[in-house]
Amino acid sequence: MILSALNDYYQRLAAEDKVPVPGFSSEKISHALVFSRQGMPLQIDDLRDTTGKKPRPITCQVPVDKRRTSGIYAYPLWDKTAYSLGVSAGEGKRMADEHAAFKVYQFSLFGESEDPDLRAFLRLLDQWRPDRLAEISGYSEDVLDTNIVFRLDGQRQYLHENQEARRLWGAALESGEEELGQCLITGEITSLGTDHPAIRGVRDAQSAGASLVSFNSDAYESYGYSKNQNASISKAAIFGYSTALNYLLRGDADNRQRLQIGDATVVFWAKARDTAHAEAAEGFFAMLNEPPSDEQEAAKLGTLLTDVSQGRPLQKLDPMLELDTQFFVLGLAPNAARLSVRFWCADTLDRLARHYAQHHRDLALEPTPWKGIAPGSWWLALQTAPMHGGQKPKADDVSPQLAGELMRSILTGSRYPRSLLSNLVMRFRNDGHITGARIALCKAVLARAARLAAHSNSHTQEVPVSLDPHSTHPGYLLGRLFAELESAQRGALGGQVNATIRDRYYGAASATPASVFPMLLRNAQNHLSNMRKKDKGGLAHTIEREIGAIVNGLGDTFPKHLKIEDQGRFAIGYYHQSQARFVKRDSATTPEEST
Secondary structure, eight states, X not given: OHHHHHHHHHHHHHHTTOSOXXXXXXEEEOEEEEEOXXXXXXXXXXXXXXXXXXXXXXXXXXXXXXXXXXXXXXXXXXXXXXXXXXXXXXXXXXXHHHHHHXXXXXXXXXXXXXXXXXXXXXXXXXTOOGGGGXXXXXXXXXXXXSEEEEEETTOSSOGGGOHHHHHHHHHHHHOSOOOEEEOXXXXXXXXXXXXXXXXXXXXXXXXXXXXSSOOOSGGGGGGGOOHHHHTOOBHHHHHHHXXXXXXXXXXXXXXXXXXXXXXXXXXXXXXXXXXXXXXHHHHHHHXXXXXXXXXXXXXXXXXXXXXXXXXXXXXXXXXXXXXXXXXXXXXXXXXXXXXXXEXXXXXXXXXXXXXXXXXXXXXXXXXXSXXXXXXXXXXXXXXXXXXXXTOOOOGGGSOHHHHHHHHHHHHHOOOOOHHHHHHHHHHHXXXXXXXXXXXXXXXXXXXXXXXXXXXXXXXXXXXXSSOOTTOOOXXXXXXXXXXXXXXXXXXXXXXXXXXXXXHHHHHHHHHOGGGXXXXXXXXXXXXXXXXXXXXXXXXXXXXXXXXXXXXXXXXXXXXXXXXXXXXXXXXXXXXXXXXXXXXXXXXXXXXXXXX
């Protein structure tokens, strides 16, 4: 399914001339050697883009039939300088053999051609002397070990763009022994291939590229099956899927079809009735995962998702977003010399939009911890990393599996990973940062689980968005109670407390309430008495009344243990009650209540 969707996407790109035709590849080229009809080298042109801080190679479509691994293998009409010119910045222990292989390959391909441009090129190779390279105009050490193309003096096109060279190259690709079979991607009976090009652009994978499909053992030829028969994919389909995937992974600054979520490099594309509608769908999905910084655009996107969640058709909100547009999301992660598929989603744009709208509803929290629309999935995943001493969370501390599972749950509308809740609860206890973003994630996990449980006729109490004084859930009530006990301590001792009860007892209070709360309640009476002595009787009365109402809802005894879901509700109750106290203080009219 993945390879088939990528091959279909290649057909769209090829029709728009955005990708090379079979037998060619988009490669980074830095220089061109200009030569005369007599085969004399004249100058070296620097083709690199110099608009940035550092010169960058340009991308050219050059002939390639298979990727080079550890062996010696030359490319036609272009290559790195060790092959094409016989020079390198390093020792180049096998450089002579590489250059010899380059010359032999060019003569085998074009030696019988009568084309004058190709004849001039072969004369250049025949009389080329690597030690004379430094004498050529335009030479610098930057040339060494870069990719070189060739151009005949007086012509604008490069030699690999010559029509006769392309014809001969195409004939060479079609020659040789072929194994016919049915392609698993297209269903056609055609020549099968085994050489799957390297996929480049996946973060932390090998810089030369990694394989999505590969064979490296004779075991794959067991029971008389060849490698072609074990993975029956045509040469054309292999070229199509690999070219499309490399296009999606390109490192261009304007590439909006690529995201980084943990260790997974994510690409996405759409299949619609025309390019305009496909690009509109891709742009919409990009905004969902990286919300715009502009407040008006963010508000517009938030309104659109709200309308979708209320049942309004996506196409009525934006005519370019068609309901039946097919959408594909692929997450790839490095795995030694290969790539692993972290997640794969194929769905309609309408269903994806509804899943994202539900995700934002599940995250809804009052007071909201962010301005406008909720941030993207990677920012949310970062909230599971430790936050010590006010430091920002580090990407390396986020579990790659957790980030991938979170993204999958958003795409499919399925349950959030259970490890997300346990990770958040652990962070509350370890680093003490009970932030709004973490609470929103915690609430989302519980809210989605409760909703899905309701569909299966299970009785689960709804998770409140804002402070719910009528909730009878023990975990939620205990979180509220803990917040009020902390308010009593702060009211009695002031804001300069070295360590509040949250710093010392949060973990125990949320996991084993019966072992901590009786002692905290006794201390609270002392704090309330102290507040009355300091002319804070009104505040003391308000806190005492709130504590009494919460304790009455808990019954006669405190629970000995709270399971992980209840500890999540404990955190939500604590957040709601704490924030409600801040709201009351902001709107207070008496000095003691604003303390």
